[in-house]
Amino acid sequence: MPPFPSTSRRVLVSGASRGLGRALARAFAANGDRxxxxxxxRRAEAEETLASLEGSGHxxxxxxxxxxxGAKAVADAAAEGLGGIDVLVNNAAVNTPHPLDGTAYEDWAAAWQQHVCVNLLATANLSHLAAHRMIAQGTGGRIVNVGxxxxxxxxxxxxxxxxxxxxVHALGQSLAVHLAPHGIAVASVAPGFFATERVAHRLSGAEGEAIVAQSPFGRVAQPEEIAEGVLWLASPAAEWASGTVLDLNGASYLRT
Structure with a gap:
């Protein structure tokens, strides 16, 4: 099998209109990828992301x-516009509060349905669509999930x-084993709290102090720091990290 491309790769980033998705798109573009x-x-915000990318061909x-x-239409459009897909970053997600003791049953059921559809099923469907293209291309590939x-x-x-x-973590590990014979590495990142427009309001007052105190570094992450981890996992050098779940939480939660 020819080596996984190291330059000018074709990258699909889901949920890239703002926040971490924007940082991911910028990191790959700065790396020379399309x-x-x-x-x-959020089309207007996505257009801002697009306009901010280095290079051309995005x-x-x-x-x-x-x-x-819908997932198929997105993957097809990306592959047609880029001429294929070498890297998929599953970043699109929802995260709306629904504490059990304060949520009516109808709202609880709707929240679970939404989270499963966006966070899990979209990841599974895009992974299938991208992996089949990578297999057909015959040059391997990378899938990185944002857990x-x-x-x-x-x-x-x-x-x-x-x-x-x-x-999502479990899915990534299953696919890592299954897709390795095709030269496709699959991994996930597990970020802690990081600062984006969506959560900026939570970083003030007592709640903000408590969130910052979670890490011994005394701060929260920036999206660019998470993007750097994703960029490495998507690199040719990271094949042997396939199957991993990379903690990116500033020592705020240690697991064994």
Missing amino acids: VAVHFGS LLTGGDLTTPE SRGAFRGEPDHPAYGATKAA
Whole structure:
């Protein structure tokens, strides 16, 4: 099998309109790769992401990942626009609070449905679609999933988030074993708290102090730090890390 490409790779990043997704797209573009910037409903922000990328040959691909048909349309558009897919980063996710004791049953059921569709099924479907293209290309590939520290320590106010991220980790390990004969490495990152527009309001006051105190570094991560871990796992040098779940939490949660 020819070696996995090391330059100008074709990269699909899901959920790349802002936050970590934007940092991921920028990291791959700065690395010399061509990036398909996926967005669900935030087209204007996705266009800002696209405009901020170094290099050329990048593109937008919008679509609803909560259905198999939507995921296929996104993967097809990315592959057509880039001429193939060498790297898939499964970043799209939802994380809305739904504590059991304060959530009506109908809202609880709806929250679980949404989290499973976006966090888990979209990851599984995009992985299938991208991996089949990588196999057909015959040059290997990389799939990196964005999981969470919450998969290990629990998420009492966001239980569906913690559960689906644990499932994403398990999915990645299953695919790592299955896809290795094709030269495709699969790994996940498990970030702790990191600063984005979506959670900026939580970093002020007593709650912010408590969040910052979780890490002995006395701060939270920046999205670019998480993106660097993903970029390495997607690199040709990281093949032997296939199957790993890389903790990126600033020593805020240590597991054995």
